[in-house]
Amino acid sequence: MKHEQIAKVVLAYSGGLDTSIILKWIKKTYGCEVITLTADLGQEEELDGLEEKALNTGASKAYVEDLQEEFVRDFVFPALRANAVYEGRYLLGTSLARPLIAKRMVEIAQQEGAQALAHGATGKGNDQIRFELNAMALAPELETIAPWREWDLRSRSDLVNFAEANDIPVPVTKEKPYSSDRNLLHLSFEGGELEDPWQEPGPHSYLLAVPVEQAPDTPEIISIDFEAGNPVAVNGETLSPAALLRRLNHLGGKHGIGRVDMVENRFIGMKSRGVYETPGGTILHLAHRDLEGICLDREAMHQRDSLIPEYAKMVYNGFWYAPERTALQAMVDATQGNVTGTVRLKLYKGGVYPIGRKSPVSLYNPDLATFESDEVYDQADAAGFIRLQGLRLRAAQGVAAKGQGKS
Structure with missing residues (x-):
């Protein structure tokens, strides 16, 4: 045009x-x-x-x-x-x-x-x-x-x-040491001393999360409620999506949670070093992942997990509205209907530690998992299962043994 x-x-x-x-x-x-x-x-x-x-x-x-x-x-x-x-x-x-x-x-x-x-x-x-x-x-x-x-x-x-x-009213101030991008999910830093991947990030790269050395010496326990894979409440208080993430940014930030210093591969073809502060997002990611442990079927989880790198690459490279991302999102969301429940977490010195989880649709069966005696699982059944799983391994070893004999 x-x-x-x-x-x-x-x-x-x-x-x-x-x-x-x-x-x-x-x-x-x-x-x-x-x-x-x-x-x-x-x-x-x-x-x-x-x-x-x-x-x-x-x-x-x-x-x-x-x-x-x-x-x-x-x-x-x-x-x-x-x-x-x-x-x-x-x-x-x-x-x-x-x-x-x-x-x-x-x-x-x-x-x-x-x-x-x-x-x-x-x-x-x-x-x-x-x-x-x-x-x-x-x-x-x-x-x-x-x-x-x-x-x-x-x-x-x-x-x-x-x-x-051109009489543009832009104040001329000392150049900021970093190029930054901020939104409710994160704050990024690039440039300055970060252009040398050997240099430690400077003190001005801390804004959303305190240095772990300055985090409280006492851990804080919080809970997050999820419905169909989405967080809906913090410490029992129902919050809108933006308010919930803002609350977790504050909680995570004061404990030094969510800082990442990495060299990544840009889609354009070069490597770039960046520092990211994502306190609330880090807490949500780990809490969601933990709740899935009791709510998701094993094979559904493993299949979804195999696609995480592809999903992330699509978003990173600018293909949010592409047909493949939309289709993959539908598959992901089909796994999330039962990801409902509560996760209890300990926040301490930059770490997020899940310490409890419960769900009204939990797949966890304590009668099956117990190390005490039970009446729902016959341990002798495992022998046949193992023999069947080992058939291909025994066959492969037999072929290898024949090959070694010929040599």
């Missing part, structure tokens, strides 16, 4: 230096109307005044929307039901936020008659892929403008000079 064919653009807008400049740059470069969307996902940044700021910078309309409940209910909880973890450690905090932002941008674009979407993600990261693939899945007719892949601004100084030249 040529520049002159784009009359309206919907821009993902934070109000910071980058997106403020992008707003003005798009107007100047494309000569079009720019509508902004600021999504409140629990980042706790100051959102007051952003609508006025966007309008003063040139936006024709500015949306500022609280999407916290939808984010946790429709994106975080489905991934929780899948026990999704990328490369064994990352709970997908940023990855889960992007499809919701893309969805809302598409809805606004369709409502306002826009021809394109725009974002401030750089050409090196994952977010450009997530924004654009998710938008393509929902509205392939919309174009995407990615200024970091188009303009000739290459440094912070270039951005500041552009802002000053």
